[in-house]
Amino acid sequence: MQLDLNLLAALDALLEEGSVAGAAARLHVTAPAMSRSLGRIRRTTGDQILVRTGRTMTPTPYAIAVREQVHDLLQQVQGVLAPSRELDLTTLERTFTLRWHDSLVALSGPALLAAVRGQAPGVRLRFIAESSIDTPELRRGEVDLEANANRPTAPDIRAENVGESRLVIAVRQGHPLTRVKAVTAERYAAAEHITISRRGNLSNALDDALARLALTRTVVATAPTEAAALEFARHSDLLITAPEATTRSAVADRGLVLLPLPLELPAAPMYLSWHQRYDTDHAHTWLRELARTALTISGAS
Template sequence: MAIDHVDLARLDLNLLVALDALLQERNVTRAAARIGIGQSAMSASLARLRRLFDDELLTRAPDGMRPTPRAIALAEPLRGVLRGVQALVHRDEHFDPATLERTFIVSLPDSLEILLGPRLIAHLRAHAPGVRLLLRSVEAVRILDELDADRVDLALGLFSRGQVHHKQRLLYRDSYVVLFNAELVGLAAPIGLEDYLRFPHVLTSLRETAHGVVDDALALIGRARVLAVTTPRFLVVPSLVRAAPLLATMHARLATSFAGALGLSTSPVPVPLDDVAVSMLWHASYDNDPAHRWLRNLLVHLAGESSAPAE
């Protein structure tokens, strides 16, 4: 569709900024504070927006203001337009992370925080001291909504494909190994299937289920394991394995790191398991944002180094 410059010239871009704030906050006072104007000015903007779109956009409800179906349909395209304008205006061909002042909200499991966090923070303090991180736990069932609502800048983990406006990039591929305390279980690598099933297991799952990929693989050969404990936190697993005769089947990079630090042992898993793809996920509107692109490239670089000992 051709651009109608005359028609667009009549549009006040500030109205779109106001609409985005209203849809985010669903409250006139908070929306006004968000963009630094008075409440009366925001109320006037809402009135103009209602005339522009010929829709109420936000209606009063017991719990605040509720967006109309038209407003809900506008929300995502509007954020894409505003992000595009922001990237166009602020793009710096001579981008310098050393002068960047920005907070990135990153969702990731604690396993990746352990593997990548120390290197990432060390690099930022040395080369981009104005960059701050707000790290959050990743919730797979909500992450696409979090990205769409601009509550998360970047997500790291195991993801299936998102929608067309979500971008994904591989960080690395990983295999599985068994983590165990050789003294307590009296085993040495490689562990055979019968010994693998003789001891109870620790399962790490970010979902509310006591079932994992190992259980699927065992079911294919008509076998099952006994689970002693299921936890969503990878960080606690080595302490459990170190204290009790338990086995834990974990991603190899993380298990190897734990084994080296705590004097534990690893072994190949005696049932075939597919490798996993650890990826980054973000909203497409940040694709060409120089700072966002720099952070993504940095994480890919650090992920490539994560299997090496820290210097």
């Protein structure tokens, strides 16, 4: 049987996108052409690969089992047919789009941009805001690198834990909690809170931890960004709970005070995430290394 490498690329795209239309858009072919490729793949493998379930298509057990192998094989083939060339940063011209948590942009963005400009003056960075819903831009290649506390679950998204930071309380100077000998869980729960949530969630893991102590707190508002929440805390008796690394540099400018969190909770993680298509991309690998360094130097990780 003669092997058609185009089918390998089509199968990889179908398994990543989970739809004929999405795979066609990725490979810049028409939907009918991709549908024909799916038919050929089905005949070759003797498996349906994708089956329709309502309005979506679900991969078969066989498709799930071979997904990683298919992608690795395609990467190997591409490496053979397009040998890697040494990256020349002085002539590199490329625009990278980064979707980072707002506090990370403020804390680590300047160091990253300075490093990029120093090594590759032809490279531009686009920092964009996080969306209030899960969006597929990372999979579609519209976002190159994400940095936040959420580990992605999609199998085609790579994620690297680059650090963690303990949670602390931020309040205004003169807040009632600054005048007590110790911030207890009871005092923490009795205060009024503002949460940081791009989706507007009024509860999170803190409420679960309080519930285990038979305590509840009052959340009077949510803010979409940490900077906005800090401003609310600055002008009221609201308190926020956030990672120390991202709040530490902001509290002094706003006249805020950091207090220890009286709950046993794991430190907040920090993840860098990217699509697996960039695993062997030299320019993207270079950017990821600079991002790790910027996060470490600024204290975000």
